[in-house]
Amino acid sequence: MPANYRFSDYIPPEDNAPGFESLLKIFLQLLTITSGDVREALEWLNELDRQYGLTSDEYGMGDFLADLKRNGYLSEDPGSGEIKISAKSEQKIRKSALEEIFGKLKKGGKGSHATPHSGLGDEAGTDRREFQFGDALEQIQMTDSIRNAQLNHGLGTDFFLTEKDLEVTETEHKTNxxxxxxxxxxxxxxxxxxxxxxxxxxxxxxxxxxxxxxxxxxxxxxxxxxxxxxxxxxxxxxxxxxxxxxxxxxxxxxxxxxxxxxxxxxxxxxxxxxxxxxxxxxxxxxxxxxxxxxxxxxxxxxxxxxxxxxxxxxxxxxxxxxxxxxxxxxxxxxxxxxxxxxxxxxxxxxxxxxxxxxxxxxxxxx
Structure with missing residues (x-):
């Protein structure tokens, strides 16, 4: 076995451990489905807990409801006793939707972002793409381009860099x-x-x-x-x-x-x-x-x-x-x-x- 490798036991992350954050993600989804009806969302959450054991003896549904109120996600009308979601919850739902949908896009491989109308722009973005005619030299990411050349051609004495190896930072126009x-x-x-x-x-x-x-x-x-x-x-x-x-x-x-x-x-x-x-x-x-x-x-x-x-x-x-x-x-x-x-x-x-x-x-x- 090569001396450069070290092995240890793999300990999987406890992503499914019951707690506030894991229950909050489900609760936000239910709020969207129920059109902001807190009581209906909580009823569904309790039913899911009954079927799938979302909570534990250490952290129950009552603890979660108390944390929702304490952290400012829910507000209760003193007169009617009606429970509503707060502005903080509304913003959290939007951010959750952004992570759920846009997060999947960021996982896509090279070339998954089709942008035929992009080109020379005003400010650098975070997306990378292959070099195209007309790209400015300062857009070229040399470290990534050299890595591409190594992967494509190897590390021999005849190492060379081709146009297809070049990787550039996408730019975006400042137009509104x-x-x-x-x-x-x-x-x-x-x-x-x-x-x-x-x-x-x-x-x-x-x-x-x-x-x-x-x-x-x-x-x-x-x-x-x-x-x-x-x-x-x-x-x-x-x-x-x-x-x-x-x-x-x-x-x-x-x-x-x-x-x-x-x-x-x-x-x-x-x-x-x-x-x-x-x-x-x-x-x-x-x-x-x-x-x-x-x-x-x-x-x-x-x-x-x-x-x-x-x-x-x-x-x-x-x-x-x-x-x-x-x-x-x-x-x-x-x-x-x-x-x-x-x-x-x-x-x-x-x-x-x-x-x-x-x-x-x-x-x-x-």
Whole structure:
């Protein structure tokens, strides 16, 4: 056995040890699913504890509840006795969503971040990529490039460095971006036994937290749309619920464009998360609704707005959480009219696609 190696017994980390932090992660997930209902989340947590033994004799559920209050995650109304989550909990939920979704992106291998619109920028980022024509010499990371050459060619006397060995630090432009995120809250987002609204909420919270931390000069407005459309704040996201609504995509797009007209930034974009077709319009005080097939009256109005957004240089990226062929045909037509982009995503891949598209689009100069 080589003398340079030393071996010792492997002791696995006690990641599953019961305690406040491990229970807090589960509790935050349950708060998102229950739309901020503390009592329901605690009931679910107690049921999970009964089935899977999350607590121990040393640290029980009562201890966890006391720690939640002591650490400022919960507040209790003195009059009604109602328990609510605090601002600290709301921020923790956003950070948890960011770690859950964006953390997976950071684990990807080389080349997983497709950024065809990046290039010479103003400030260095943390991403690395292969050298491309036009990159500045100061972007080259010599230590990493030499390591690549050693791995690719060996350490012989004829050691050499090629263009393919060079690794550079990605740069990002300082241009600001204004994004409107549209979230479908029609009834279909919880139909067929599939919870689609919770992943959409998590993506919205994670995107908001990312922008706050990494791109503080960017703006993010959030819109929900059902029979109507209205703006919500990031603070409202944990409490967001699906309603008995149809899908008024037109109202959402009109509100999104109104918000972006007021933004004085060069890069403007709309992200739309939906699982279905537009089925509703508002005509005066009445609603025009048709859930059967693709109603041409509704579709034509939606396509008119897609063309209007294109004239305003506002690309629309549609994240369709559905795989019906006729819905894909509609989305393809909508995307062609707007000259935007469309993704047909599973719930698991939604966060990955939103983050990559956001990073790519904000690097464009208009």
């Amino acid at each position: 971006a204004s994004t409107v995120l549209m979230i479908d809250i029609s009834h279909s987002m919880i139909l067929y036994g599939e919870d689609r609204i919770t992943p959409a909420k998590k993506v919205a919270m994670a995107l908001a937290e990312l922008i706050k931390q990494k791109y503080p000069k960017d703006t993010l407005d959030i819109i929900v749309f059902g029979n109507d459309a209205w703006q919500i704040t990031v603070k409202d996201l944990p409490y967001l619920n699906v309603g008995p609504y149809h899908t008024n995509t037109v109202a959402g797009l009109e509100l999104a464009m109104d918000l972006l007209r007021k933004r004085k930034t060069p890069n403007k974009q709309i992200f739309m998360i939906t699982d279905g077709k537009p089925t509703c319009l508002k005509e005066g005080l009445k609603y025009y609704k048709n859930s059967f097939g693709l109603d041409r009256k509704v579709v034509n109005k939606t396509l008119t707005l897609a063309a209007q957004a294109r004239r305003l240089k506002i690309p629309i990226t549609t994240f369709m959480i559905a795989s019906d062929p006729y819905l894909q045909e509609f989305v393809e037509e909508f995307t062609k009219v707007n000259n935007g982009q469309a993704y047909y995503s599973s719930l698991q891949g939604l966060g990955n696609m939103v983050f990559e598209d956001y990073k790519r689009n904000r690097r464009k100069r208009v």
